[in-house]
Amino acid sequence: MSSPPKAVVLLSGGLDSTTTLAIAKHEGFACYALTLEYGQRHAVEVEAARQIALRFGVVQQVVMPIELRRFGGSALTSDLPVPKDRPLEAMAETIPITYVPARNTIFLAFALSWAEVLGASDIFVGVNALDYSGYPDCRPEYIEAFEKLARLATKAGVEGATFKVHTPLIQWSKAEIIRRGLELGVDFALTTSCYDPISAGLACGRCDACLLRLRGFAENGMVDPRGYAQS
Protein backbone atom coordinates (compact mmCIF):
# COMPACT_ATOMS: atom_id res chain seq x y z
CA MET A 1 0.00 0.00 0.00
CA SER A 2 1.40 3.37 -0.93
CA SER A 3 1.43 6.11 1.67
CA PRO A 4 -1.15 8.88 1.27
CA PRO A 5 -0.12 12.13 -0.40
CA LYS A 6 0.96 14.90 1.92
CA ALA A 7 -0.76 18.27 2.11
CA VAL A 8 0.05 21.44 3.99
CA VAL A 9 -3.14 22.89 5.47
CA LEU A 10 -3.23 26.49 6.67
CA LEU A 11 -5.02 26.26 10.00
CA SER A 12 -5.90 29.47 11.81
CA GLY A 13 -8.24 27.91 14.32
CA GLY A 14 -11.29 29.53 12.78
CA LEU A 15 -14.38 27.92 11.37
CA ASP A 16 -13.27 28.06 7.73
CA SER A 17 -9.78 26.64 8.11
CA THR A 18 -11.00 23.89 10.44
CA THR A 19 -13.59 22.78 7.90
CA THR A 20 -10.86 22.92 5.25
CA LEU A 21 -8.70 20.61 7.36
CA ALA A 22 -11.64 18.22 7.72
CA ILE A 23 -12.06 18.20 3.94
CA ALA A 24 -8.37 17.59 3.28
CA LYS A 25 -8.41 14.69 5.70
CA HIS A 26 -11.62 13.32 4.17
CA GLU A 27 -9.95 13.46 0.74
CA GLY A 28 -7.23 11.16 2.03
CA PHE A 29 -4.32 13.53 2.51
CA ALA A 30 -1.75 13.16 5.26
CA CYS A 31 -2.19 16.60 6.76
CA TYR A 32 0.53 18.97 7.96
CA ALA A 33 -1.04 21.91 9.76
CA LEU A 34 0.62 25.30 9.48
CA THR A 35 -0.51 27.97 11.92
CA LEU A 36 0.87 31.48 11.58
CA GLU A 37 1.03 33.40 14.84
CA TYR A 38 1.19 36.87 13.40
CA GLY A 39 0.72 39.11 16.38
CA GLN A 40 -2.99 39.21 15.78
CA ARG A 41 -5.27 40.55 18.47
CA HIS A 42 -7.12 37.30 18.38
CA ALA A 43 -4.22 35.14 19.53
CA VAL A 44 -6.74 32.87 21.20
CA GLU A 45 -7.10 31.51 17.64
CA VAL A 46 -3.64 29.97 17.92
CA GLU A 47 -4.58 28.01 21.01
CA ALA A 48 -7.73 26.86 19.22
CA ALA A 49 -5.59 25.75 16.27
CA ARG A 50 -3.45 23.61 18.56
CA GLN A 51 -6.49 21.85 19.98
CA ILE A 52 -7.98 21.31 16.53
CA ALA A 53 -4.72 19.90 15.14
CA LEU A 54 -4.63 17.41 18.00
CA ARG A 55 -8.26 16.46 17.54
CA PHE A 56 -7.74 15.79 13.83
CA GLY A 57 -4.56 13.84 14.39
CA VAL A 58 -2.47 15.81 11.91
CA VAL A 59 0.94 14.33 11.14
CA GLN A 60 2.69 17.50 12.33
CA GLN A 61 1.79 21.06 13.24
CA VAL A 62 4.13 24.01 12.95
CA VAL A 63 3.11 27.18 14.75
CA MET A 64 5.23 29.83 13.08
CA PRO A 65 5.55 33.21 14.80
CA ILE A 66 5.77 36.18 12.43
CA GLU A 67 5.80 39.69 13.71
CA LEU A 68 3.46 41.52 11.38
CA ARG A 69 2.86 44.05 14.14
CA ARG A 70 6.20 45.56 13.13
CA PHE A 71 4.52 46.78 9.96
CA GLY A 72 1.12 47.64 11.47
CA GLY A 73 -1.48 48.92 9.04
CA SER A 74 -4.38 46.71 10.10
CA ALA A 75 -6.86 46.60 12.95
CA LEU A 76 -5.79 42.97 13.44
CA THR A 77 -2.12 43.81 13.97
CA SER A 78 -2.24 47.21 15.66
CA ASP A 79 -4.28 49.19 18.11
CA LEU A 80 -6.72 50.46 15.48
CA PRO A 81 -10.30 49.66 16.50
CA VAL A 82 -12.03 46.65 14.94
CA PRO A 83 -15.25 47.76 13.19
CA LYS A 84 -18.42 46.55 14.89
CA ASP A 85 -22.04 46.06 13.84
CA ARG A 86 -21.42 46.53 10.12
CA PRO A 87 -24.38 45.55 7.95
CA LEU A 88 -23.65 42.16 6.34
CA GLU A 89 -24.46 43.42 2.85
CA ALA A 90 -21.83 46.15 3.15
CA MET A 91 -18.99 43.75 3.94
CA ALA A 92 -18.22 42.65 0.41
CA GLU A 93 -18.30 46.20 -0.93
CA THR A 94 -15.38 47.81 0.86
CA ILE A 95 -12.13 46.38 2.14
CA PRO A 96 -12.17 47.08 5.88
CA ILE A 97 -9.43 48.04 8.28
CA THR A 98 -9.19 44.41 9.37
CA TYR A 99 -7.48 43.69 6.05
CA VAL A 100 -3.88 42.68 6.81
CA PRO A 101 -1.66 43.79 3.92
CA ALA A 102 -0.50 40.82 1.85
CA ARG A 103 -1.36 38.41 4.65
CA ASN A 104 -2.40 35.48 2.49
CA THR A 105 0.65 35.94 0.29
CA ILE A 106 2.85 35.62 3.37
CA PHE A 107 0.84 32.63 4.61
CA LEU A 108 0.93 30.85 1.24
CA ALA A 109 4.64 31.56 0.85
CA PHE A 110 5.33 29.79 4.14
CA ALA A 111 3.01 26.95 3.16
CA LEU A 112 4.85 26.61 -0.15
CA SER A 113 8.20 26.51 1.61
CA TRP A 114 7.09 23.74 3.93
CA ALA A 115 5.37 21.84 1.13
CA GLU A 116 8.57 21.85 -0.89
CA VAL A 117 10.59 20.59 2.10
CA LEU A 118 8.03 17.82 2.66
CA GLY A 119 7.87 16.88 -1.02
CA ALA A 120 4.17 17.80 -1.05
CA SER A 121 2.38 19.34 -4.03
CA ASP A 122 -0.87 20.18 -2.28
CA ILE A 123 -1.76 23.18 -0.12
CA PHE A 124 -5.18 23.74 1.40
CA VAL A 125 -6.43 27.17 2.41
CA GLY A 126 -9.89 28.12 3.65
CA VAL A 127 -10.34 31.33 1.70
CA ASN A 128 -13.84 32.30 0.79
CA ALA A 129 -14.95 34.77 -1.85
CA LEU A 130 -18.64 34.82 -0.98
CA ASP A 131 -19.32 35.40 2.73
CA TYR A 132 -16.15 37.33 3.34
CA SER A 133 -14.91 40.74 4.22
CA GLY A 134 -13.96 41.82 0.72
CA TYR A 135 -10.31 40.82 1.05
CA PRO A 136 -8.54 40.78 -2.33
CA ASP A 137 -6.36 37.78 -1.49
CA CYS A 138 -9.38 35.50 -1.18
CA ARG A 139 -10.36 35.61 -4.87
CA PRO A 140 -9.94 32.77 -7.39
CA GLU A 141 -7.78 34.89 -9.70
CA TYR A 142 -5.40 35.54 -6.84
CA ILE A 143 -5.12 31.84 -6.04
CA GLU A 144 -4.41 31.04 -9.70
CA ALA A 145 -1.66 33.66 -9.79
CA PHE A 146 -0.11 32.11 -6.70
CA GLU A 147 -0.13 28.63 -8.25
CA LYS A 148 1.68 30.02 -11.26
CA LEU A 149 4.20 31.76 -9.04
CA ALA A 150 4.76 28.58 -7.01
CA ARG A 151 5.82 26.67 -10.10
CA LEU A 152 8.37 29.35 -11.02
CA ALA A 153 9.54 29.93 -7.44
CA THR A 154 10.69 26.47 -6.48
CA LYS A 155 13.26 23.84 -7.26
CA ALA A 156 10.40 21.32 -7.32
CA GLY A 157 8.58 23.50 -9.85
CA VAL A 158 11.64 23.75 -12.08
CA GLU A 159 11.88 19.97 -11.92
CA GLY A 160 8.29 19.61 -13.09
CA ALA A 161 6.12 19.64 -9.97
CA THR A 162 2.81 21.48 -10.11
CA PHE A 163 1.56 22.98 -6.88
CA LYS A 164 -2.17 22.88 -6.34
CA VAL A 165 -3.72 25.37 -3.94
CA HIS A 166 -7.01 23.77 -2.87
CA THR A 167 -9.74 26.23 -1.89
CA PRO A 168 -12.73 23.99 -1.25
CA LEU A 169 -14.75 26.76 0.42
CA ILE A 170 -14.12 29.50 -2.07
CA GLN A 171 -17.66 29.66 -3.47
CA TRP A 172 -19.61 28.48 -0.44
CA SER A 173 -21.78 30.53 1.90
CA LYS A 174 -20.95 30.44 5.58
CA ALA A 175 -24.05 28.29 6.12
CA GLU A 176 -22.79 25.77 3.55
CA ILE A 177 -19.36 25.67 5.17
CA ILE A 178 -20.93 24.93 8.55
CA ARG A 179 -23.12 22.23 7.03
CA ARG A 180 -20.17 20.50 5.40
CA GLY A 181 -18.12 20.79 8.57
CA LEU A 182 -20.86 19.17 10.61
CA GLU A 183 -21.13 16.32 8.08
CA LEU A 184 -17.41 15.71 8.54
CA GLY A 185 -17.63 15.76 12.32
CA VAL A 186 -16.11 19.18 13.05
CA ASP A 187 -16.68 20.30 16.63
CA PHE A 188 -17.25 24.01 16.04
CA ALA A 189 -17.09 24.69 19.77
CA LEU A 190 -13.32 24.32 19.38
CA THR A 191 -13.10 26.95 16.64
CA THR A 192 -12.93 30.68 17.11
CA SER A 193 -13.49 33.37 14.50
CA CYS A 194 -13.80 36.63 16.43
CA TYR A 195 -11.45 39.48 15.45
CA ASP A 196 -11.66 41.09 18.86
CA PRO A 197 -12.39 38.55 21.59
CA ILE A 198 -13.40 39.82 25.01
CA SER A 199 -11.40 37.06 26.66
CA ALA A 200 -10.23 33.55 25.85
CA GLY A 201 -13.28 31.73 24.64
CA LEU A 202 -15.58 34.73 24.61
CA ALA A 203 -16.27 36.23 21.19
CA CYS A 204 -17.45 39.82 20.81
CA GLY A 205 -20.45 38.94 18.64
CA ARG A 206 -20.23 42.22 16.74
CA CYS A 207 -17.22 42.17 14.40
CA ASP A 208 -17.59 41.09 10.75
CA ALA A 209 -16.31 37.60 11.52
CA CYS A 210 -18.77 37.08 14.38
CA LEU A 211 -21.72 38.46 12.42
CA LEU A 212 -21.05 36.24 9.41
CA ARG A 213 -20.59 33.22 11.63
CA LEU A 214 -23.73 33.84 13.66
CA ARG A 215 -25.77 34.20 10.49
CA GLY A 216 -24.29 30.95 9.16
CA PHE A 217 -25.44 29.03 12.20
CA ALA A 218 -28.83 30.76 12.21
CA GLU A 219 -29.37 29.77 8.57
CA ASN A 220 -28.80 26.18 9.62
CA GLY A 221 -31.37 26.61 12.39
CA MET A 222 -28.63 26.17 14.97
CA VAL A 223 -27.09 28.00 17.88
CA ASP A 224 -23.34 28.61 17.56
CA PRO A 225 -21.69 26.43 20.23
CA ARG A 226 -19.01 29.06 20.76
CA GLY A 227 -19.39 31.44 23.71
CA TYR A 228 -20.31 35.08 23.04
CA ALA A 229 -20.32 38.13 25.25
CA GLN A 230 -23.79 39.26 26.26
CA SER A 231 -24.44 42.67 24.78
Next chain:
Amino acid sequence: MSSPPKAVVLLSGGLDSTTTLAIAKHEGFACYALTLEYGQRHAVEVEAARQIALRFGVVQQVVMPIELRRFGGSALTSDLPVPKDRPLEAMAETIPITYVPARNTIFLAFALSWAEVLGASDIFVGVNALDYSGYPDCRPEYIEAFEKLARLATKAGVEGATFKVHTPLIQWSKAEIIRRGLELGVDFALTTSCYDPISAGLACGRCDACLLRLRGFAENGMVDPRGYAQS
Protein backbone atom coordinates in the same frame (compact mmCIF):
# COMPACT_ATOMS: atom_id res chain seq x y z
CA MET B 1 8.95 70.21 -3.17
CA SER B 2 7.21 66.87 -3.11
CA SER B 3 8.64 64.15 -0.93
CA PRO B 4 10.57 61.39 -2.68
CA PRO B 5 8.79 58.12 -3.44
CA LYS B 6 9.23 55.37 -0.88
CA ALA B 7 10.77 52.00 -1.66
CA VAL B 8 11.17 48.85 0.39
CA VAL B 9 14.64 47.41 -0.16
CA LEU B 10 15.41 43.82 0.83
CA LEU B 11 18.75 44.08 2.57
CA SER B 12 20.53 40.89 3.60
CA GLY B 13 23.87 42.48 4.34
CA GLY B 14 25.52 40.84 1.36
CA LEU B 15 27.28 42.43 -1.56
CA ASP B 16 24.32 42.24 -3.92
CA SER B 17 21.64 43.68 -1.65
CA THR B 18 23.94 46.44 -0.46
CA THR B 19 24.65 47.51 -4.04
CA THR B 20 20.91 47.36 -4.69
CA LEU B 21 20.29 49.69 -1.76
CA ALA B 22 22.90 52.08 -3.13
CA ILE B 23 21.13 52.04 -6.50
CA ALA B 24 17.70 52.65 -4.96
CA LYS B 25 19.08 55.58 -3.02
CA HIS B 26 20.87 56.92 -6.12
CA GLU B 27 17.57 56.75 -8.01
CA GLY B 28 16.02 59.08 -5.44
CA PHE B 29 13.91 56.71 -3.38
CA ALA B 30 13.33 57.14 0.33
CA CYS B 31 14.56 53.71 1.36
CA TYR B 32 12.99 51.38 3.92
CA ALA B 33 15.31 48.45 4.55
CA LEU B 34 13.79 45.06 5.29
CA THR B 35 16.12 42.42 6.71
CA LEU B 36 14.82 38.91 7.24
CA GLU B 37 16.52 37.03 10.04
CA TYR B 38 15.61 33.54 8.99
CA GLY B 39 17.68 31.35 11.22
CA GLN B 40 20.42 31.22 8.63
CA ARG B 41 23.83 29.91 9.58
CA HIS B 42 25.30 33.16 8.43
CA ALA B 43 23.51 35.34 11.00
CA VAL B 44 26.54 37.62 10.93
CA GLU B 45 24.82 38.94 7.78
CA VAL B 46 22.11 40.49 9.93
CA GLU B 47 24.61 42.49 11.92
CA ALA B 48 26.19 43.60 8.65
CA ALA B 49 22.75 44.67 7.41
CA ARG B 50 22.27 46.85 10.49
CA GLN B 51 25.57 48.61 9.93
CA ILE B 52 24.87 49.11 6.24
CA ALA B 53 21.37 50.50 6.91
CA LEU B 54 22.90 53.03 9.30
CA ARG B 55 25.65 53.95 6.85
CA PHE B 56 23.13 54.59 4.08
CA GLY B 57 20.78 56.56 6.31
CA VAL B 58 17.67 54.57 5.45
CA VAL B 59 14.42 56.05 6.73
CA GLN B 60 13.66 52.90 8.73
CA GLN B 61 14.92 49.35 9.02
CA VAL B 62 12.84 46.40 10.13
CA VAL B 63 14.70 43.24 11.08
CA MET B 64 12.03 40.59 10.93
CA PRO B 65 12.75 37.23 12.55
CA ILE B 66 11.26 34.23 10.76
CA GLU B 67 11.96 30.73 11.88
CA LEU B 68 12.60 28.87 8.65
CA ARG B 69 14.65 26.37 10.62
CA ARG B 70 11.34 24.86 11.69
CA PHE B 71 10.95 23.58 8.14
CA GLY B 72 14.60 22.75 7.48
CA GLY B 73 15.40 21.45 4.03
CA SER B 74 18.40 23.65 3.24
CA ALA B 75 22.04 23.79 4.21
CA LEU B 76 21.43 27.42 5.17
CA THR B 77 18.69 26.59 7.69
CA SER B 78 19.76 23.22 9.06
CA ASP B 79 22.85 21.26 9.93
CA LEU B 80 23.41 19.95 6.41
CA PRO B 81 26.93 20.76 5.22
CA VAL B 82 27.47 23.75 2.93
CA PRO B 83 29.16 22.61 -0.30
CA LYS B 84 32.74 23.85 -0.71
CA ASP B 85 35.13 24.30 -3.63
CA ARG B 86 32.52 23.78 -6.35
CA PRO B 87 33.74 24.73 -9.83
CA LEU B 88 32.22 28.09 -10.80
CA GLU B 89 30.94 26.78 -14.10
CA ALA B 90 28.94 24.06 -12.32
CA MET B 91 27.03 26.48 -10.13
CA ALA B 92 24.39 27.53 -12.59
CA GLU B 93 23.72 23.96 -13.71
CA THR B 94 22.30 22.41 -10.57
CA ILE B 95 20.32 23.86 -7.70
CA PRO B 96 22.45 23.21 -4.63
CA ILE B 97 21.55 22.27 -1.08
CA THR B 98 21.95 25.92 -0.08
CA TYR B 99 18.65 26.59 -1.87
CA VAL B 100 16.10 27.62 0.77
CA PRO B 101 12.64 26.49 -0.36
CA ALA B 102 10.50 29.44 -1.47
CA ARG B 103 12.75 31.88 0.34
CA ASN B 104 12.40 34.77 -2.05
CA THR B 105 8.64 34.31 -2.15
CA ILE B 106 8.55 34.67 1.63
CA PHE B 107 10.89 37.68 1.48
CA LEU B 108 8.93 39.41 -1.27
CA ALA B 109 5.64 38.70 0.50
CA PHE B 110 6.91 40.52 3.58
CA ALA B 111 8.26 43.34 1.42
CA LEU B 112 4.88 43.64 -0.28
CA SER B 113 3.11 43.78 3.06
CA TRP B 114 5.32 46.57 4.32
CA ALA B 115 5.15 48.43 1.01
CA GLU B 116 1.38 48.42 1.14
CA VAL B 117 1.38 49.71 4.73
CA LEU B 118 3.80 52.48 3.72
CA GLY B 119 1.87 53.38 0.58
CA ALA B 120 4.91 52.44 -1.52
CA SER B 121 4.72 50.86 -4.96
CA ASP B 122 8.39 50.03 -5.31
CA ILE B 123 10.35 47.06 -4.00
CA PHE B 124 14.04 46.51 -4.66
CA VAL B 125 15.66 43.08 -4.49
CA GLY B 126 19.22 42.13 -5.40
CA VAL B 127 18.50 38.89 -7.23
CA ASN B 128 20.90 37.90 -9.93
CA ALA B 129 20.35 35.39 -12.69
CA LEU B 130 23.89 35.34 -14.05
CA ASP B 131 26.54 34.83 -11.38
CA TYR B 132 24.29 32.89 -9.08
CA SER B 133 23.77 29.50 -7.60
CA GLY B 134 21.00 28.38 -9.93
CA TYR B 135 18.16 29.40 -7.64
CA PRO B 136 14.78 29.40 -9.44
CA ASP B 137 13.46 32.41 -7.54
CA CYS B 138 16.11 34.68 -9.03
CA ARG B 139 14.85 34.52 -12.62
CA PRO B 140 13.06 37.34 -14.49
CA GLU B 141 9.98 35.19 -15.17
CA TYR B 142 9.64 34.59 -11.45
CA ILE B 143 9.83 38.31 -10.69
CA GLU B 144 7.19 39.07 -13.33
CA ALA B 145 4.87 36.46 -11.82
CA PHE B 146 5.33 38.05 -8.42
CA GLU B 147 4.46 41.50 -9.75
CA LYS B 148 1.27 40.09 -11.21
CA LEU B 149 0.44 38.38 -7.93
CA ALA B 150 1.10 41.59 -5.98
CA ARG B 151 -1.52 43.46 -7.95
CA LEU B 152 -4.13 40.79 -7.25
CA ALA B 153 -3.09 40.26 -3.63
CA THR B 154 -3.51 43.72 -2.22
CA LYS B 155 -6.07 46.37 -1.46
CA ALA B 156 -3.76 48.86 -3.15
CA GLY B 157 -3.66 46.65 -6.26
CA VAL B 158 -7.46 46.38 -6.37
CA GLU B 159 -7.56 50.17 -6.14
CA GLY B 160 -5.26 50.52 -9.13
CA ALA B 161 -1.71 50.51 -7.77
CA THR B 162 0.95 48.64 -9.72
CA PHE B 163 3.80 47.18 -7.74
CA LYS B 164 7.19 47.26 -9.38
CA VAL B 165 9.84 44.81 -8.24
CA HIS B 166 13.15 46.39 -9.23
CA THR B 167 15.96 43.94 -9.90
CA PRO B 168 18.79 46.19 -11.10
CA LEU B 169 21.42 43.44 -10.81
CA ILE B 170 19.52 40.66 -12.48
CA GLN B 171 21.65 40.49 -15.63
CA TRP B 172 24.97 41.70 -14.24
CA SER B 173 28.07 39.67 -13.52
CA LYS B 174 29.48 39.81 -10.01
CA ALA B 175 32.33 41.96 -11.35
CA GLU B 176 29.83 44.44 -12.78
CA ILE B 177 27.89 44.57 -9.51
CA ILE B 178 31.10 45.35 -7.61
CA ARG B 179 32.05 48.03 -10.13
CA ARG B 180 28.66 49.75 -9.84
CA GLY B 181 28.75 49.50 -6.05
CA LEU B 182 32.16 51.15 -5.95
CA GLU B 183 30.96 53.96 -8.22
CA LEU B 184 28.13 54.58 -5.74
CA GLY B 185 30.44 54.58 -2.75
CA VAL B 186 29.63 51.17 -1.25
CA ASP B 187 32.11 50.09 1.40
CA PHE B 188 32.27 46.38 0.64
CA ALA B 189 34.24 45.76 3.83
CA LEU B 190 30.90 46.11 5.61
CA THR B 191 29.20 43.46 3.51
CA THR B 192 29.34 39.74 4.02
CA SER B 193 28.37 37.01 1.59
CA CYS B 194 29.72 33.77 3.05
CA TYR B 195 27.26 30.93 3.61
CA ASP B 196 29.37 29.35 6.33
CA PRO B 197 31.49 31.92 8.12
CA ILE B 198 34.28 30.70 10.39
CA SER B 199 33.54 33.50 12.84
CA ALA B 200 32.10 36.99 12.81
CA GLY B 201 33.90 38.81 10.04
CA LEU B 202 35.82 35.80 8.78
CA ALA B 203 34.46 34.26 5.58
CA CYS B 204 35.24 30.65 4.64
CA GLY B 205 36.50 31.49 1.15
CA ARG B 206 35.26 28.17 -0.26
CA CYS B 207 31.44 28.22 -0.50
CA ASP B 208 29.68 29.24 -3.71
CA ALA B 209 29.04 32.75 -2.40
CA CYS B 210 32.69 33.31 -1.45
CA LEU B 211 34.02 31.88 -4.71
CA LEU B 212 31.75 34.07 -6.84
CA ARG B 213 32.60 37.12 -4.77
CA LEU B 214 36.35 36.51 -4.87
CA ARG B 215 36.25 36.09 -8.63
CA GLY B 216 34.25 39.33 -8.93
CA PHE B 217 36.90 41.29 -7.10
CA ALA B 218 39.71 39.55 -8.99
CA GLU B 219 38.10 40.49 -12.31
CA ASN B 220 38.20 44.10 -11.16
CA GLY B 221 41.89 43.70 -10.33
CA MET B 222 41.09 44.19 -6.65
CA VAL B 223 41.46 42.40 -3.37
CA ASP B 224 38.18 41.81 -1.50
CA PRO B 225 38.32 44.03 1.61
CA ARG B 226 36.41 41.39 3.59
CA GLY B 227 38.42 39.06 5.84
CA TYR B 228 38.83 35.43 4.82
CA ALA B 229 40.11 32.39 6.67
CA GLN B 230 43.56 31.28 5.57
CA SER B 231 43.27 27.84 4.01
